[in-house]
Amino acid sequence: MSSEVFAGPRETPPQGPPPKPFHLPATTDFSLPNGMRVTIVPYGNVPKVAVRASVAAGAVDESARQVWLSKLNAALMKEGTRTRPAEQVAREAAEMGGQVEIDSGSDFTSVGGVVLSDFGPKFVALLADVLTAPLLPASELPRLQADLVRELSIDKSQPDLLARERFLKTLFPNHPYGRMFPSESELQGYTVADVQTFYRKNFDAARTHLYIAGSLEGDLRRAVEDAFGGWAEGSPGPDLPAHPAKARSLQFIDRPGAEQSNILIGLPVAEPSSPDYIKLDVMDSLLGGSFVSRITSNIREQKGYTYSPFSQIGTRRHLAYWLQSADVTTAVTGPALKEIFYEIDRLRKDPPSAEELKGIQNYLAGIFVLRNTISPDAIIGQLHFVDAQGLDRAYLSTYVEKVMDVKPADVQDMAETYLVPSKMTIVVVGDKAKIADQIAAYEAH
Amino acid sequence: MPITYYKLPNGLRVILSPDSTAPTVVTAVYYRIGFRVEPKDRTGFAHLFEHMMFQGSQNLGKMEFIRLVQQNGGVLNGSTRFDFTNYFELLPSNKLETALWAEADRMKGLAITGENLKNQQDVVINEVKTAVLNQPYGGFPWLWMPQYANSNWYNSHNFYGELKDIEAATLADVQAFFKTYYAPNNAALAIVGDFDPGEATAMIAKYFAAIAPAELPPPPDLSEPRQKEEKTATRKDPLANRPALAFSYHMPPRNSPEYFAMGLLDQMLVQGDDSLLYRELVKKHGFTGEVSGAINELGNMFDYDGPMLWTAALFHDATVQPEQILSAVDTVIESLRAKPVDQSLVDRSITKMRSSLYDTLTQFGGFGRADLLACYALFDDAPSRIDSLESEFRKVTPQLVESTAREYLRRTNRTVLLIDPGTASPDDANGAPEEESK
Numbered sequence: 001m002s003s004e005v006f007a008g009p010r011e012t013p014p015q016g017p018p019p020k021p022f023h024l025p026a027t028t029d030f031s032l033p034n035g036m037r038v039t040i041v042p043y044g045n046v047p048k049v050a051v052r053a054s055v056a057a058g059a060v061d062e063s064a065r066q067v068w069l070s071k072l073n074a075a076l077m078k079e080g081t082r083t084r085p086a087e088q089v090a091r092e093a094a095e096m097g098g099q100v101e102i103d104s105g106s107d108f109t110s111v112g113g114v115v116l117s118d119f120g121p122k123f124v125a126l127l128a129d130v131l132t133a134p135l136l137p138a139s140e141l142p143r144l145q146a147d148l149v150r151e152l153s154i155d156k157s158q159p160d161l162l163a164r165e166r167f168l169k170t171l172f173p174n175h176p177y178g179r180m181f182p183s184e185s186e187l188q189g190y191t192v193a194d195v196q197t198f199y200r201k202n203f204d205a206a207r208t209h210l211y212i213a214g215s216l217e218g219d220l221r222r223a224v225e226d227a228f229g230g231w232a233e234g235s236p237g238p239d240l241p242a243h244p245a246k247a248r249s250l251q252f253i254d255r256p257g258a259e260q261s262n263i264l265i266g267l268p269v270a271e272p273s274s275p276d277y278i279k280l281d282v283m284d285s286l287l288g289g290s291f292v293s294r295i296t297s298n299i300r301e302q303k304g305y306t307y308s309p310f311s312q313i314g315t316r317r318h319l320a321y322w323l324q325s326a327d328v329t330t331a332v333t334g335p336a337l338k339e340i341f342y343e344i345d346r347l348r349k350d351p352p353s354a355e356e357l358k359g360i361q362n363y364l365a366g367i368f369v370l371r372n373t374i375s376p377d378a379i380i381g382q383l384h385f386v387d388a389q390g391l392d393r394a395y396l397s398t399y400v401e402k403v404m405d406v407k408p409a410d411v412q413d414m415a416e417t418y419l420v421p422s423k424m425t426i427v428v429v430g431d432k433a434k435i436a437d438q439i440a441a442y443e444a445h
Numbered sequence: 446m447p448i449t450y451y452k453l454p455n456g457l458r459v460i461l462s463p464d465s466t467a468p469t470v471v472t473a474v475y476y477r478i479g480f481r482v483e484p485k486d487r488t489g490f491a492h493l494f495e496h497m498m499f500q501g502s503q504n505l506g507k508m509e510f511i512r513l514v515q516q517n518g519g520v521l522n523g524s525t526r527f528d529f530t531n532y533f534e535l536l537p538s539n540k541l542e543t544a545l546w547a548e549a550d551r552m553k554g555l556a557i558t559g560e561n562l563k564n565q566q567d568v569v570i571n572e573v574k575t576a577v578l579n580q581p582y583g584g585f586p587w588l589w590m591p592q593y594a595n596s597n598w599y600n601s602h603n604f605y606g607e608l609k610d611i612e613a614a615t616l617a618d619v620q621a622f623f624k625t626y627y628a629p630n631n632a633a634l635a636i637v638g639d640f641d642p643g644e645a646t647a648m649i650a651k652y653f654a655a656i657a658p659a660e661l662p663p664p665p666d667l668s669e670p671r672q673k674e675e676k677t678a679t680r681k682d683p684l685a686n687r688p689a690l691a692f693s694y695h696m697p698p699r700n701s702p703e704y705f706a707m708g709l710l711d712q713m714l715v716q717g718d719d720s721l722l723y724r725e726l727v728k729k730h731g732f733t734g735e736v737s738g739a740i741n742e743l744g745n746m747f748d749y750d751g752p753m754l755w756t757a758a759l760f761h762d763a764t765v766q767p768e769q770i771l772s773a774v775d776t777v778i779e780s781l782r783a784k785p786v787d788q789s790l791v792d793r794s795i796t797k798m799r800s801s802l803y804d805t806l807t808q809f810g811g812f813g814r815a816d817l818l819a820c821y822a823l824f825d826d827a828p829s830r831i832d833s834l835e836s837e838f839r840k841v842t843p844q845l846v847e848s849t850a851r852e853y854l855r856r857t858n859r860t861v862l863l864i865d866p867g868t869a870s871p872d873d874a875n876g877a878p879e880e881e882s883k
Contacts, residue, residue: 011504011550013513014542020468020639044466046807048800078718086728090719094793097800099717116800147734150687150762157581157686259579260571292512301508304567307575327575329567359516366518366537373467374810 022369024396025213025379030221034233036205037387038224041213041379048097049120049214050376052112053131054384056237057202059106060176060317066194067182068148073195074104075147077111079140081129086140089130096123100130106177107317107388109203114377117215121223124212128227131208136199138192149184156181159255160327163262163429166251167323170425171268175242177316204234209387213376242319244268246423250443254432261333261430265340266323269418272315272389276414278402280322283414284313286360287347288324294343295324305329305336317388322419330431334438337426347415351408365400372396448818449642450828455658456630459649460818460828461642464811470638471811472544473533474552475819477633478626479526480604481751482665484618489606492525493569493614494622498532499523500561502551507561510547517543525604526743528750529823535810538639542648549652552632555623559616566611573605581684586691586758586862587742593678594693594860599667600752628659635819635828637811669695669752676860683867690767691758691862692774694853696740699750700825705837706849707755708746711738712794713786713846714777715757716801719793721777722757732770733759745805747817747834750824754860755853767863781850785843798838806831 028040058070078100080086093099096119103110111131115123155161165180172178205228212220246268270276288295288311299305309326328336372382386395428439449461480491501507514521519536532551534544577583588605595601634653636645672695697703714722715738722736738757740746746753761770806814818828852858 011546013504014546016539016542019537019539022468044807045464046803048803048807087719087724090717091793094717094719094797097796099719114800114804116796116803143731144734146731146762150760151734153686154581154760157684159579259574290515292508292515297508300568301564304564305571307568307572327571327579329571329574359512362518363515367520369467369469369518369537370520370535370810373469375807 024372027383027393028221032205032225032229034205034229034231036228036231037209038221039209039211039383040216040220041211041376041383042216043213043376043379044215047117047215047217048114048376049117049123049212049216050112050114050380051120051123051127051210051212052110052377052380053127053208053210054388055109055111055131055203056107056207057109058104059179060240061198061202061237062176062179064179065186066190066198067179068152068187069190069194069198070104070109072144072148072187072190073198074102074109075144076136076140076195077102077130077134077199079137079144080135082133082135084129089126092126093123098123100127102130114214117217120212120216120220121218124220124223125227128231131203132228132231134199136192136196141192141195145188145190148187152181152184152187159258159262159429160325162253163264163325163427166253167264167266167425167427170249170251170427171244171266171321172242173245175240177242202237205231206234206236209384211380211383213379239318242316244319244321245425248422249425250439251425251427252432252439253427253429255429256431256433258330258429258431260327261330261428261435263326263328263333263336263340264323264427265424266321267418267420267424269313269320269322271319272385273318273391276417277320278399279406279410279414280313280320280418282357282360282364282403282406283347283411284311284322285364286352286356286411287311287343287415290360290363292359294347295340298339298343299326299328299336303332303335303339305332305339315385315389318390330434333428333430333435334441337439337442341421344415344419344421347412348419349412351412354408357406357408357411361403361406364403368400368403446814448829448831450822453629453650453654455654455656456628457653457656458633458822458826459646460633460635460822461645462635462637462814462818463640463642464637465639467810468538468639469535469810470538470541470544470636470640471533471535471815472541472548473531473635473637473812473815473819474548475529475531475633475635475823476627477528477631477823478530479528481527481599481667483604485598485602486610487614487618488603488610489569489573490610490614490618490622491530492604492606493565493611494619495523495525495530496565496569497555497557497562497619498551500555500557500565502555503553504550505547510551513543513547519544526748527741527753529748529820531816531819533812533815535812541636541640541645545648545652548634549656552627552629552653552656555619557616557619562614562616562619566614569606569611570608573608573611577605581682581686582689582864583684585682585689585864586693586756589680590691590693590754590756590860590862593676593862594695594754595669595752597667597669597752599665600669624659625662628661629653629656630658631661633819633822635815635822637815637818667751672858675856677863678860679863679865681865681867685864685866687760688763688767688866689758689760689864690770691756692771693754693756693860693862694858696753696755697849697853699753702840702845703849703853706841706845707740707853708798708838709791709794709841710781710846710850710854711740711746711755712797712801713781713790714738716797722774725773725777726759726770730769730773732765732773733761735759744816747805748820750820763866767861771861775856778850778854782847782854785847788843791841791843791846795838795841799835802834
């Protein structure tokens, strides 16, 4: 039954003229004598500038008994410098229209912010002070530990984070990437000496790349040289290969009464420097990584099992993994798993039509332009990905061409080679009493 | 940046704002129907209806609208807010005509089936579960606070929808809602990005001019009475394991001098780690690690048209009582009500506001600019207001900040929402308690 009847033949959408040429924003790259790398990207006409230092220091530098020490270090770095109390750092940044943001991740700690362009050089000096001369005061440690204990507790009440923790733990046994949460007592046991040692070992010029992007005012290069020129050189961090697990595993976390099951399915794939990586990117977008992808069309738009199914290729330094996630209504947990594997198997057996692939290629070419123009931080994100993975910057300038070169058989080949169900980790967080029977079939393979 | 504003004979408001920084273009259609105004026995319907706009029109079947945008290299979304529902595409600039054709196609009418409706009812119910019912702190405070702080049904009902109401929706409801509200004289079309305004004007006439206007119902009375007593609500959240606290004050009327002063008070009180409540609650007392806050938690202080709340929220430990936190909040608030603040604090707030305004306008490739242009066209018939915002904030004096705080940051204008967590041991991942069915 149609709600309204339209007469006549259907119109074809207008195609518009050919696309305008797109050129990536040009960068200026240089290194200071102490080894710190710098990239400056003039972009746009809005009077704001993003300044971010990316330091190769993060969870990967923690021992098994130091989980979240990098996070505690990031929090303590906000508590003032040898010459500026924390309140002064906050006020000075606010007077420039921004604030100092410090975030620690798996491989990197980012220290930066976005300010009004007039203050670019001044903000560079403020960031340099925070990054190179933090006070790391013992007086603030108990408060910050209490904040992290609270954050940990709240994180652990969230089903999607519980699923992610189990997934990473299974994928990366005996590696920092697999340690998402500390215990509360570990967290409370860290001393200010632990933090200061972590900072001293991991923060120096050789491990840092400073990015500046946006509408640029003043002599930023000079400001960078003046502010960071005296920082200790240090040495690049150690490489700690992760050897992710490639074995079938069904992990289950019981959450009695849960309205939905949180499903994660994934496994390691080729790293970003591999010639297969861009082909994998295309395969992922077609299978589950975009709105019209096969898995989303199936379990959302046909079956209504879920609201936001989504696949992606996650990366760490020199490795990548494919991951499908979906929060599905409890009663259809088994059927949702069945459909996801059906779509994986279908793509492993048959190449997509040229038309379906063409749609995905156009999509990736279009969002490549968006990713490189949408904001100064987005531009920094693209450059940082390339630099962090040790890729040549030509990765960006040749990306669209490589996407367009992918053939239907390549997509099938990627799925067949990499998406091997017998090597996948499956995590389900849900109501065991209601779904144990539904998921039992996925235990072995 | 230049702005062209005109209306088609059928009443469609058109705002064109070219900017050639990137070879992309935002096409945004705003309908003046938000979730405040939905049928009283169909909570959540405005949002469910938004989903139906992707389910098929005369020339685009189910999934075809989304596929059309995606295969032309773009992204799209729709959202339902207090006073509008929007649909927008961000595309390579050569695809503007494709977007206009597609938006006009669904403004002309929907072609959906009972099966499509059932499917989207299931999707929306999953959306509510993912966002609210299956999450600790799911509706805190954005969904729950308006239900306690407001007293007029339009402002205080569950706008995500009771599941039974979402399930009860029929195709006839969908068709009636479309006919009532989805007309060109109840809509604005904003285009921002790399395009030629002359060409766009011709394309808009070609695709939209023939769409018939509708007779619009009179707007309902959205007004809230002046609050005279402080209100406190406690909500049990069995999925949560730490308490949380939020407080809200009713905002001054939109576009009044006091409204702009509240914009600066928001900057002074909660935006950034130089803010007064951050310093008091985080640094001085260590009650929490972060204080979040906003005027209009589902957008910004510019894109609504009706009663609104200024809200701040934080998570804390069970060892700290809500009274201790509120007493510290009062110390700060009362200091603002007692005497004018330093000019330097006002100046810093204006700098932060100006910086934040640039972020708002450039958000998502120019979508933020389209959002404000469409709202000022729909609500005030004056999209050029976007250019006077900075000067309105600059007019705010320390005296106006004080008088605004006196009237609007009164305790009797405040609602406090407390989250009482469940009893699960915080470290016991497997011990999450039974959830109440809602």
